[in-house]
Amino acid sequence: MRLELKDLTRQFGKKTAVQSVTLNIAPGEMVGVIGRSGAGKSTLLRMLNRLADPTSGQIRFGDVDITRLSGAALRHWRRDCAMIFQQFNLVPRLDVMTNVMLGRLNHRSTALSLLNIFTREERLLAIAALERLGIEQTALQPAGTLSGGQQQRVAIARALMQQPKMLLADEPIASLDPLNAKIVMDSLSDINRREGITVITNLHTLDTARAYCERIIGMSEGRVVFDGPPQALTAEAVHAIYGVTDPAQLDESMTSTALSRAGSEPVRPQSEARPVDVMQPLKAYAAPL
Numbered sequence: 001m002r003l004e005l006k007d008l009t010r011q012f013g014k015k016t017a018v019q020s021v022t023l024n025i026a027p028g029e030m031v032g033v034i035g036r037s038g039a040g041k042s043t044l045l046r047m048l049n050r051l052a053d054p055t056s057g058q059i060r061f062g063d064v065d066i067t068r069l070s071g072a073a074l075r076h077w078r079r080d081c082a083m084i085f086q087q088f089n090l091v092p093r094l095d096v097m098t099n100v101m102l103g104r105l106n107h108r109s110t111a112l113s114l115l116n117i118f119t120r121e122e123r124l125l126a127i128a129a130l131e132r133l134g135i136e137q138t139a140l141q142p143a144g145t146l147s148g149g150q151q152q153r154v155a156i157a158r159a160l161m162q163q164p165k166m167l168l169a170d171e172p173i174a175s176l177d178p179l180n181a182k183i184v185m186d187s188l189s190d191i192n193r194r195e196g197i198t199v200i201t202n203l204h205t206l207d208t209a210r211a212y213c214e215r216i217i218g219m220s221e222g223r224v225v226f227d228g229p230p231q232a233l234t235a236e237a238v239h240a241i242y243g244v245t246d247p248a249q250l251d252e253s254m255t256s257t258a259l260s261r262a263g264s265e266p267v268r269p270q271s272e273a274r275p276v277d278v279m280q281p282l283k284a285y286a287a288p289l
């Protein structure tokens, strides 16, 4: 189903974070949203799953007016458009498997959720999601002991557990070193292509948007100032988005709120996160098929 934003505006006091944004996003698109820090990228994304409410305008998904949803219908919408964040938002002391299964919370009764009881089917789904991201070997480790790149992949696996129609990613690689950034972007791209899940991701580097997104939306001061394929990103378009013509002039601090900059996180060898017998207890979950 098509996602349609019409005249979407969000104000914070006198500050207009997002101004009259009108966009149509077709199912299965891979969209990168770029712009300077403060351009309104996060606010736009957060409005899509109603973490922020629009001041005016409308969001429609097919026939449904997302802007009017409340209660169970809003919870279902949030399940349909899973979100991942720059800082992963995992529960560090819980093991990876449990973190991933928490993605099912919106599918479950409150009682089951409170008791933290997961079905065998849910456990199998979680293992499959971890395998899909290539990190099944970390399943029983506390999430907080993983490298940033692995934690982001756990967050994506958790999002997949929601069986979403759309994946929203708010600066998913801003805290990662280049190698892990590539692994995470490759994962998002693969999910988009193989599952046909729409991916909308805020990105702080132009190169990443160019390399991975078939459609780029450029924002400046709350407005959409560019919307097109990477090939259409001319020097004028770059100027309209960033206020500079040569991307080399861009300092990352102008485009991102990254807490730790790319390159600052040590690349952890896979072996460090791979205890030899970690799959053993998992086989108990999976054995009696």
Ligand SMILES: Nc1ncnc2c1ncn2[C@@H]1O[C@H](COP(=O)(O)OP(=O)(O)OP(=O)(O)O)[C@@H](O)[C@H]1O
Pocket (backbone or CB within 6 Å): 012, 015, 016, 017, 018, 035, 036, 037, 038, 039, 040, 041, 042, 043, 044, 255, 256, 257
């Ligand atoms: N909760 C809030 N209260 C007040 N102002 C806000 C709030 N959230 C965002 N803003 C303001 O709205 C504008 C857009 O912010 P937003 O976070 O959407 O931009 P962004 O492009 O995602 O930038 P960044 O990458 O730095 O987060 C900024 O001027 C910001 O200060």
